[in-house]
Structure formats: C-alpha cells, structure tokens
Amino acid sequence: MASISQLVLSKIDSRKEGLPLYGFLGDSGDGNGHWTFRVFDSGHKIVGNPWGQATHSTASYRFGITGDAMHSYNYNDFGTDITHGDLTTQGYSSWTLYNKSIYQTDQYPWGQYYSLSRTGYVTWNGYHQYTESMEYQIGWTKLNHVLPEGIRPRRLFCNRRQTLRELNAGNNTSGQIQYYQYTTHMLDVTNTYAVSTGYNEKNKMLVMLHSGNESTSTAMTIHVFKSSVCLNKVKTIKEFFDNLTATEYFTDTWTTDNNKDWVTVVGNNGWVGFGQKYGNSKRYGVFNCNTGQSLGTTGAARQFSTWQDFQGSTTTSYSTNQANLYYTKFNHTWDGTWGMIYSSYYYYGVGLNAFCMNLENPRKFISVSVTRTSRGNPYFAWGRTGFHGGQSENTDGQSHRTYAWSFDPNDSDHTTTTKVLYGNDNCGTLVPASNDTNLATASSINSGSVIVNKTGVFGVPQSRTFLHGGYHSTSYPLMFQVNWWGKYGQHDFSYGGLYGS
Amino acid sequence: MAIKYFNTFDGSILTDKTAAGEEAVRSGRAIAINCPDNIESWRLKANLSTSEVIVYGGTGKTEAQALQQKADEGAAVAAVNKEKADLKMALTEKQEEERKALQATFNNLE
Numbered sequence: 063m064a065s066i067s068q069l070v071l072s073k074i075d076s077r078k079e080g081l082p083l084y085g086f087l088g089d090s091g092d093g094n095g096h097w098t099f100r101v102f103d104s105g106h107k108i109v110g111n112p113w114g115q116a117t118h119s120t121a122s123y124r125f126g127i128t129g130d131a132m133h134s135y136n137y138n139d140f141g142t143d144i145t146h147g148d149l150t151t152q153g154y155s156s157w158t159l160y161n162k163s164i165y166q167t168d169q170y171p172w173g174q175y176y177s178l179s180r181t182g183y184v185t186w187n188g189y190h191q192y193t194e195s196m197e198y199q200i201g202w203t204k205l206n207h208v209l210p211e212g213i214r215p216r217r218l219f220c221n222r223r224q225t226l227r228e229l230n231a232g233n234n235t236s237g238q239i240q241y242y243q244y245t246t247h248m249l250d251v252t253n254t255y256a257v258s259t260g261y262n263e264k265n266k267m268l269v270m271l272h273s274g275n276e277s278t279s280t281a282m283t284i285h286v287f288k289s290s291v292c293l294n295k296v297k298t299i300k301e302f303f304d305n306l307t308a309t310e311y312f313t314d315t316w317t318t319d320n321n322k323d324w325v326t327v328v329g330n331n332g333w334v335g336f337g338q339k340y341g342n343s344k345r346y347g348v349f350n351c352n353t354g355q356s357l358g359t360t361g362a363a364r365q366f367s368t369w370q371d372f373q374g375s376t377t378t379s380y381s382t383n384q385a386n387l388y389y390t391k392f393n394h395t396w397d398g399t400w401g402m403i404y405s406s407y408y409y410y411g412v413g414l415n416a417f418c419m420n421l422e423n424p425r426k427f428i429s430v431s432v433t434r435t436s437r438g439n440p441y442f443a444w445g446r447t448g449f450h451g452g453q454s455e456n457t458d459g460q461s462h463r464t465y466a467w468s469f470d471p472n473d474s475d476h477t478t479t480t481k482v483l484y485g486n487d488n489c490g491t492l493v494p495a496s497n498d499t500n501l502a503t504a505s506s507i508n509s510g511s512v513i514v515n516k517t518g519v520f521g522v523p524q525s526r527t528f529l530h531g532g533y534h535s536t537s538y539p540l541m542f543q544v545n546w547w548g549k550y551g552q553h554d555f556s557y558g559g560l561y562g563s
Numbered sequence: 564m565a566i567k568y569f570n571t572f573d574g575s576i577l578t579d580k581t582a583a584g585e586e587a588v589r590s591g592r593a594i595a596i597n598c599p600d601n602i603e604s605w606r607l608k609a610n611l612s613t614s615e616v617i618v619y620g621g622t623g624k625t626e627a628q629a630l631q632q633k634a635d636e637g638a639a640v641a642a643v644n645k646e647k648a649d650l651k652m653a654l655t656e657k658q659e660e661e662r663k664a665l666q667a668t669f670n671n672l673e
Contacts, residue, residue, distance in 0.1 A: 376604060521593070
C-alpha cells in the first residue's frame with residue numbers, strides 16, 4: 063500500500079521549475095580588473111550566491127574561480143574581453159562576440175557556448191573542435207517540445223532520416239542513450255530525410271517533416287504519430303511507437319530555403335505550426351494534424367488560410383545556409399501557452415525576427431520584430447507568459463534595459479486580435495492615473511497593444527530593469543540561459559503557479 | 564521612393580509591408596515615412612520630431628561603405644574604452660607604487 067508521501071510525490075512533476083531566471087555578466091574593459099556575475103529572477107531580483115573579488119591585478123581571478131580557461135586574462139585561447147566587444151556582422155568564430163548572439167539559446171536549458179547554474183556558477187565549454195559539437199552539427203535535429211507549465215526539455219531527442227535517437231542532454235558528443243528506426247510505422251516512405259520534428263506532451267502527438275534531402279528539396283511528407291504513452295516518460299523510444307493509437311500523413315510541396323531551418327510546433331488542439339527562416343525573412347504555415355477526421359493526404363486539405371511571410375522589417379541575416387548552428391530557434395513561455403519561432407534580424411545574431419504563436423491553437427500568431435544591429439543579447443522565457451532579452455547597451459550612465467513582452471495565456475481565439483503587454487522606460491506610464499478603456503482598441507491601452515492575427519506585426523519597446531551593468535564605468539552586460547530555474551518554495555519564492563484556497 | 568513604417572517609441576524601423584504598417588499607424592504604434600530606394604533597412608531610422616527618415620551614413624554611401632563606417636565607429640568606441648581602462652590601470656599601478664613607498668617609509672621608521 064502506497065504511503066501518503068508516495069501518493070503526493072506521484073502527483074508532482076519533478077521537472078517543474080519556478081519562473082525563469084537569467085544570468086548577467088558585467089566586466090571592465092580588459093575583462094580582468096573587475097568581473098561580476100549575478101543571477102536574477104523574472105522580477106529582476108537577485109538569486110544565487112554572492113561573489114567576492116580578490117584582486118584588481120592580472121592574477122586572473124575568474125580563471126581560478128570559474129574555471130574560465132576560454133577567456134582568462136593570461137594564457138588565453140580566445141581573448142581577454144568577453145562583454146565589451148560588439149557583435150554586429152560577425153559569426154561564431156568571433157568567439158567572444160558570439161556569446162551575445164540570439165542563436166546561443168532556445169528552449170533547451172543550456173547555451174551553445176556555456177552552461178550556468180542558478181547559483182551563478184558559469185562555465186564555458188572549450189571552443190576547440192567546436193565545429194564538431196552537437197549544437198554546431200546537429201542541433202537542428204532536436205525536437206521542438208510543447209510542454210506543461212514550468213517545464214523545459216530534460217531529455218534530448220534528435221530525429222534524422224528515419225531514426226529517432228536519445229542523447230545525453232547537452233552540447234557534447236558523449237554518445238547515444240538509445241535509438242529507434244521507425245520506418246515500419248510510416249505510411250509513406252517517399253521522402254526519407256527527417257528535417258524537423260515537434261512533440262506535444264498534452265496530446266502525445268509527434269509530428270515529423272520528411273523531405274527529399276536536408277537542403278533545398280521542396281517535396282515534403284508530414285507524418286503524425288499519436289501514442290497512448292508519453293515520449294518523455296517511456297524508457298525506450300520503441301515503447302512510444304509500439305503504443306501508437308493513430309498514424310496519418312500528408313504530402314505537400316513547400317517552398318524552402320534550407321530544410322534544416324524548419325521548426326515544427328504541435329499545438330494542444332492538434333493544429334501544427336511549421337516555420338522557417340527564409341532568405342532574410344521567415345515563413346509560417348499551420349496545418350490540421352488531427353487524426354480520425356478523414357482530412358486526406360494533401361496539404362491543401364489541411365492548411366489554415368495561407369503561408370504567411372514575416373511582416374516586420376528585414377535586412378541581411380543568416381541561417382543554416384551559412385552553417386548548421388544558425389538554425390531557426392524555438393522557445394516557449396514558462397506556462398507553455400505561447401511559443402516563438404525566431405532568428406536574428408541582422409547577420410548572425412542581433413535583433414529579432416519572430417513569429418509568436420498560441421500553443422493551444424497555433425492558428426493564432428503574429429510577427430514580432432526588434433530591428434537592432436548592434437549591442438544585442440539572446441532572448442529567454444520571462445515571467446509567466448512572456449519573453450525578454452536582446453539588449454546590451456552601455457550601462458555607464460543609464461540603467462540596463464531589456465526587450466520584454468508578454469501575452470494573455472487565455473488568448474487563443476485566432477479569429478480575434480492578439481493582445482500584447484509590455485514595459486517601457488517609466489512606471490508612471492506603465493501604471494498611469496487613468497483606466498484602460500477598451501482592450502480591443504490599441505490606442506486606449508497603456509503599455510499594451512492589440513495586433514491583427516496572422517498579418518500583424520508588433521515592434522517591441524525596451525523597458526528598464528533598473529540593474530547596473532556590474533562595473534562602475536563602461537559596461538555592456540551579457541545575458542545567460544540558466545540550466546535550472548529551481549523549484550518554487552525551495553530556493554525560489556517568486557511565483558509557483560495558481561494556488562490558493 | 565517607398566513608404567516604410569517606423570516605431571513611435573524609438574523611431575526604429577518596423578516594417579515595409581503596407582497592410583501591417585497601416586494597421587500599426589491606425590493603432591498609434593507607427594508612423595509612415597517616404598524613404599529613398601535601394602537602402603538596406605538597417606540603415607533607416609525615423610526622426611520622430613520631424614517625421615523624416617535618417618539614413619545611416621547618408622544616402623550617398625553604398626551598403627559596403629555604411630558597413631565600414633559602422634565598423635570604424637565600433638573600433639573608435641573600443642579605442643576610447645581601452646583608453647579609459649588603461650588610465651584606470653595606470654592609476655591602480657600608481658596607487659600601488661605610492662602604497663609601496665609609504666610601506667617603505669613605515670618600515671624605515673621602525
């Protein structure tokens with residue numbers, strides 16, 4: 063007979079985290095005299111442990127404390143200054159600059175170059191042989207997960223050709239845990255190259271996009287696998303496929319730029335969004351992947367409306383056409399109600415060129431735009447239903463700012479406009495001495511907008527975090543993904559979900 | 564010349580798409596400005612007080628020249644930052660020398 067504690071534990075998902083945290087590094091111009099690393103929660107309140115600085119000389123303090131052999135002052139491999147350089151047109155081999163690239167992070171709990179604990183202990187991966195790493199080579203094969211509130215992917219599944227593999231989670235080459243070739247479960251094997259895969263944990267739907275090759279083939283077969291067991295819970299991948307309750311497919315011809323850029327987002331309602339960076343722009347389409355509705359095997363019979371091009375401004379920007387690690391990214395909000403397919407606005411990692419979609423109903427989506435060309439930063443899940451990041455201007459003389467915006471978690475009707483809430487530079491206007499008169503009229507909302515579904519674009523304003531950069535003079539703080547946000551009630555007291563009597 | 568749309572909060576470019584831009588204008592999120600042709604979007608910004616477009620590097624510069632100007636300006640900022648850091652380091656070293664001199668004086672007194 064199970065004890066009460068066992069019964070309680072069985073109801074708690076041990077993967078669940080508190081609201082998102084982010085790391086924040088500020089240093090002096092030479093990167094040696096002063097170095098401050100802090101971790102903040104979604105309210106920009108500090109968490110983690112304080113650090114002390116032992117010296118203001120060339121004793122390479124951070125080399126000893128953080129094991130940062132990549133950017134140590136002496137005996138360095140890749141330069142001394144990690145935050146003051148400005149990422150503009152440079153790629154990944156401009157090692158220190160690329161730390162600020164938008165491509166550093168996505169929904170997975172690590173960066174391409176580093177990992178960071180919630181206590182503020184950051185350590186960079188070695189850059190030697192970086193082009194052989196998981197993120198560089200096959201990061202684009204990772205599954206895009208739609209997960210419940212407070213949960214990020216804790217298992218790493220990669221899909222290529224007709225084999226789904228599980229790897230040790232992280233950016234390494236440490237071998238597979240398991241693999242399974244699912245060809246016998248496919249109802250059509252014309253196209254044999256898996257180029258994008260999405261999984262939804264609520265409806266246990268695994269949706270794969272197979273093409274004629276991994277580059278520019280426009281022939282597509284979309285496979286839908288629905289199981290009675292959860293992919294994130296099974297011991298073997300085979301178990302997921304052995305318990306399929308429905309399997310369907312449809313074919314289509316999709317204009318593509320590079321098939322490695324496809325992102326698949328499986329909505330709770332069975333509609334699936336497919337998006338990719340396309341030239342300097344981006345494209346998004348939504349298809350009905352529900353099974354058992356006799357929808358047929360052509361894309362035309364399943365598509366919602368038409369393909370939508372990104373509606374924000376575009377300029378020169380790059381993708382997997384240049385190298386695999388610049389693959390189009392996916393992230394979702396802490397509560398799992400809104401997702402974002404995104405890439406950079408400018409070259410290899412500055413600004414934001416994104417579609418944000420409701421994960422209950424991916425037919426509800428808008429374009430989101432930040433047209434920065436320098437002093438950028440990555441973007442992270444933020445608060446309950448939002449994202450933020452993207453800015454690293456000099457904090458000598460002004461408070462740090464971030465591009466932060468959030469959605470209404472219940473706003474899932476694609477026939478109406480989408481409400482976006484955001485911050486600004488002044489709390490006097492954020493919470494003004496007037497009422498918001500009508501949320502359907504943008505001009506009457508303070509620090510909020512309503513955007514036309516599908517064809518509308520939202521430009522994100524900056525808002526002040528009122529953080530200093532970590533150094534008293536010129537400082538361009540770098541933002542980091544945190545590998546574990548912690549659990550509410552243990553070390554984090556910011557927010558733990560909707561509880562109460 | 565072509566109409567482009569700029570965010571009202573900071574003058575950054577929002578879009579060159581007419582439908583999305585006009586919707587943003589109607590809701591007070593953007594202004595429309597007639598812009599010169601053949602200029603990459605990243606070079607365009609609105610002067611919100613005059614509702615005129617500012618072209619980074621000027622309309623006479625090519626894209627390559629504008630990129631070079633951006634790189635040069637970045638290098639200039641980096642040089643100023645290095646000068647500030649060097650001055651700070653020099654000051655630190657000077658303070659260290661003064662401390663050592665004071666220590667020597669103190670030792671001699673003993």
